[in-house]
Amino acid sequence: MDFDYTAEENAFREEVRKFISENLPPKKERDKNFLNTWLEKVRAKGWVGFSWPKEFGGSAGGLIEQTILREEMALAKAPPLGTSMMGLAWVGPGIMEYGTEEQKRKFIPDILDSKVTWCTGYSEPNHGSDLAAIQCKAELHGDNYVVNGQKIWTTGAPWSQWIILLTRTQFDVESKHDGITCLLVPMDAPGVEVRPIENMAGDKHFAEIFFTDVQVPVENRLGAEGDGWKVTVSALANERSSIGEVTQMFAKLENLKELVKVTYKQGKPAQEDPSVRRKVAQFEMKIAAMKYNGLRYLTKQIKGEPLTSETSVNKLHRASLEIEMDDFAVELTGQAGLQLRGGDAAVDGGSWSKSALNWPNVVIGGGTPNIQRNIIAERLLGMPKD
Ligand SMILES: Cc1cc2nc3c(=O)[nH]c(=O)nc-3n(C[C@H](O)[C@H](O)[C@H](O)COP(=O)(O)OP(=O)(O)OC[C@H]3O[C@@H](n4cnc5c(N)ncnc54)[C@H](O)[C@@H]3O)c2cc1C
Structure with a gap:
């Protein structure tokens, strides 16, 4: 086992350090445009979606370099490399793995360019650990799924534009892992109501979300109908890995x-x-x-x-x-x-x-x-x- 970095990897670390020293002023010297400028600069460097394939707008960077990049950014207490943490950590990878070509074209660039923020709608009031038992219902009527149900503890819901939503499209299933379907839903769709929840630190980072007859076009389904559990398992592994x-x-x-x-x-x-x-x-x-x-x-x-x-x-x-x-x-x-x-x-x-x-x-x-x-x-x- 070799824990040493190669000359190229060490050079990359130096490049990141140099960039940080040139572009990350002390907190008290940052003006209100600082974050946007920072996001544009790291995007121009190719450091957002660093390891994503080039065809999707990433840099196809190596995983070790990506780790170096994260280490240096964390040690410098730099702002994030994008505004959508969930978009970068698991929604984007999920779309690249399971999405249609149209979905990839539509959603991936906006995640990389920090134009949208995503939240994750898995947990329900009675189904957190037992996630596969979710009840939020999606019924296909013509070209649309009609969604009714509730989610809870949805981090980022008060300010997100999109949600990756786990729904049940079939109820008479042998295994509860079957009949689950993943939908990509705009948070401003009629029938979506967000009620922020305050945590004990006084922050309103998460929310309950109520869905009443929300129409979701069938082209917003991620993966096949009934394949939602498969999509979620890989997203959860990415979530746990980032935590x-x-x-x-x-x-x-x-x-x-x-x-x-x-x-x-x-x-x-x-x-x-x-x-x-x-x-x-x-x-x-x-x-x-x-x-x-x-x-x-x-x-x-x-x-x-x-x-x-x-x-x-x-x-x-x-x-x-x-x-x-x-x-x-x-x-x-x-x-x-x-x-x-x-x-x-x-x-x-x-x-x-x-x-x-x-x-x-x-x-x-x-x-x-x-x-x-x-x-x-x-x-x-x-x-x-x-
Ligand atoms: C800060 C925060 C952010 C969150 N963000 C999101 C989000 O963005 N999106 C989202 O969908 N959800 C989110 N959640 C919800 C989170 O995923 C659930 O709270 C979690 O999965 C637990 O589910 P639950 O709250 O229903 O508790 P329960 O599942 O009811 O668990 C209660 C207790 O029972 C134990 N327990 C339950 N089942 C078992 C078992 N089989 N074996 C042993 N022990 C068991 C649990 O360990 C726990 O101690 C967030 C939660 C928090 C606190």
């Missing part, structure tokens, strides 16, 4: 290392306290374990094999690690650590306490820890179900 990605954790660790330098414990910088040093070292080791596990996925992908259940391992690992790191930071900073964004005494702009309250994002979003454990036990370790 389980280690680059964000390295950036978080760097923040924590800064925090222990400037926070005082019994009159001395906290980093001089052996128990604090031990804890930070433990986090670093756990993140390194995540990194090397992630490299296994990467090796599989480089060999052309699709990612499946293995992405659950890092998803599960990250969930507990993020909570531990946030709790540690909040405890270390005492009362100030409890202050949310906006408070005068808030540490790092309140980001630690905000992150501590946002734990459901990485813990429950993309599937709960118990569900990841089931997947690991049954599909990776081959353990019996009962």
